[in-house]
Amino acid sequence: MNTEANRPQEEPGSPEEVSRDRREFLKQCAAAAPLLLATVRVVEGAVASANDDSYKPEEHNYGMGIDVSKCIGCGRCADACKTENNVPREPFYFRTWVERYVLTADGETVVTSPDGGIEGFPSTVSEKGVLRTFFVPKLCNQCANPPCVQVCPVGATFLTRDGVVLVDKDYCIGCRYCIQACPYGARFLNPITHTAEKCTFCYHRLVQGKVPACVEVCPTGARIFGDVGARSSPLVRFKHFNEIQVLKPQLNTEPKVYYANLDGEVR
Amino acid sequence: MPQQLKRLAIVFLILVGSLIAARHYLVPKTFGVLGHYRAAAIDANAAKPLVYAGHEACAACHPDIATMHDDARHRTVACEVCHGAQAAHVESPGDHIPPAPRERSLCPLCHSYNTSRPTGFPQIDPVSHNPGRACITCHNPHAPVPPHTPQECSACHGEIARTKALSKHAAIPCTTCHEVAEKHKITPVLSTPTKPQTREFCGQCHSQEAKAAREIARVDLSTHGERYVCWQCHYAHSPEGAE
Numbered sequence A: 001m002n003t004e005a006n007r008p009q010e011e012p013g014s015p016e017e018v019s020r021d022r023r024e025f026l027k028q029c030a031a032a033a034p035l036l037l038a039t040v041r042v043v044e045g046a047v048a049s050a051n052d053d054s055y056k057p058e059e060h061n062y063g064m065g066i067d068v069s070k071c072i073g074c075g076r077c078a079d080a081c082k083t084e085n086n087v088p089r090e091p092f093y094f095r096t097w098v099e100r101y102v103l104t105a106d107g108e109t110v111v112t113s114p115d116g117g118i119e120g121f122p123s124t125v126s127e128k129g130v131l132r133t134f135f136v137p138k139l140c141n142q143c144a145n146p147p148c149v150q151v152c153p154v155g156a157t158f159l160t161r162d163g164v165v166l167v168d169k170d171y172c173i174g175c176r177y178c179i180q181a182c183p184y185g186a187r188f189l190n191p192i193t194h195t196a197e198k199c200t201f202c203y204h205r206l207v208q209g210k211v212p213a214c215v216e217v218c219p220t221g222a223r224i225f226g227d228v229g230a231r232s233s234p235l236v237r238f239k240h241f242n243e244i245q246v247l248k249p250q251l252n253t254e255p256k257v258y259y260a261n262l263d264g265e266v267r
Numbered sequence B: 001m002p003q004q005l006k007r008l009a010i011v012f013l014i015l016v017g018s019l020i021a022a023r024h025y026l027v028p029k030t031f032g033v034l035g036h037y038r039a040a041a042i043d044a045n046a047a048k049p050l051v052y053a054g055h056e057a058c059a060a061c062h063p064d065i066a067t068m069h070d071d072a073r074h075r076t077v078a079c080e081v082c083h084g085a086q087a088a089h090v091e092s093p094g095d096h097i098p099p100a101p102r103e104r105s106l107c108p109l110c111h112s113y114n115t116s117r118p119t120g121f122p123q124i125d126p127v128s129h130n131p132g133r134a135c136i137t138c139h140n141p142h143a144p145v146p147p148h149t150p151q152e153c154s155a156c157h158g159e160i161a162r163t164k165a166l167s168k169h170a171a172i173p174c175t176t177c178h179e180v181a182e183k184h185k186i187t188p189v190l191s192t193p194t195k196p197q198t199r200e201f202c203g204q205c206h207s208q209e210a211k212a213a214r215e216i217a218r219v220d221l222s223t224h225g226e227r228y229v230c231w232q233c234h235y236a237h238s239p240e241g242a243e
Helices: A002-009 A015-051 A076-085 A147-151 A177-181 A213-217 A234-241 B003-026 B040-046 B055-061 B063-070 B079-083 B087-091 B158-165 B199-206
Strands: A062-067 A096-104 A109-112 A130-139 A157-159 A165-167 A223-227 A257-260
Touching (some): A147 A157, A147 A177, A223 A234
8 A cells, every 4th residue: 555655756767666567467467367277278178079089979869760662671680780789599589670561462461570581581472462562670669758668677778868778788687577568579588698688779889970780781771870850860861751650659659760661551 | 852762763863874875885876877777887888899890991991892882783782791790800800801702692682582572673583593603703793783684675575575476566666666765674664665645656557548568457547446546445466357
């Protein structure tokens, strides 16, 4: 206070002026400090985000499109699925499989899926006269309102933030409730681990930015994968340009596997 | 506080304490972080190793084949459909050599005739189609084309060709009456050949005034057949008439 009052009377070049310069300098420093810190933080943030190529689940909501008119029933999807996910090779365990529908002239509908279609389908189909016949790939519908998750007594199956229903195989008690609850028959009990198992949309591939194995190997592009809510994704285009149906819509499971050119007989 | 209440409180506190301790030890660490499940299970699912590398990984080292393949009819067929899952090959190319299937059993998985396959998908009968020869002797699997497009109408329309060959119209080529666009050979259903649309077309030979050979049957177009086009009553591939 005293120095402030005396300042005008001081001579230039006196020690007091030096100290005033120091004060100015310190003041400027103080003013600059937050800016400097902010700069450092921004730079740090930029470095961190450059290193941070980690997967952000909340940015995705996955779904799959299936164009029934393109499926040739080669079964490469079911085969690749078993390879990628180490599914037992016995013909009872499938995360995805291909069904053949044969609608005969006398109104009968015959659905077959020998070994899930992995070994192909026999060429001759029916002696009665075939009205329509086609292949339908099936898999877990990754419901937005999944009945299997509701019934799990221990919370070993759940819906992730990116819209995939997963199984916690270390926590599953193998009670089979979820297998009973699934209206699409998409679950099975793994005979080795005795835990429930199902299609995960190849979750380990998704986090690496790759598509599921069945989509990768489908030779005709009958399977389309992408984000449901994205502004532009292969799936969004597919849904836009085709008339879309889902399986068992009356159950309100809100499936995220979308079928195009689906026959009314498909259940 | 009465003594018995004190004792009760102690017992109650021990019970609550043991409950908290039990919860601490029994409930998994990440349970309930994101929802009614172990958040760590997501990482466990995500940590599985890749088996299929994806076609982008193949193209990085084999650009010449990838370029040829991407322009050809098999462009939607990923490398690993035929060569098997190859993430191991991407990791250490020398130790895992992908198989190059040359046997006849692989291609029919997609290309053997099956009634349920979509119309137009190229299919053959493996029993009668060049039996015993490997598919790749004639077809390049990376850029397959049918060996040749059928030039003759009879390649597909054999029954009509055989009928016509024995009829009075045997000498008339198909294209006299049908205009066939080149596209018909590629997409037969989407580009169908034309049929004669007027009575005068047949009249070029069969009317009273026609300058055709004398032995050709003649009718009076003004009275014969009213408003119908000729082929609605006469089958032009095997026309009736006195021998």
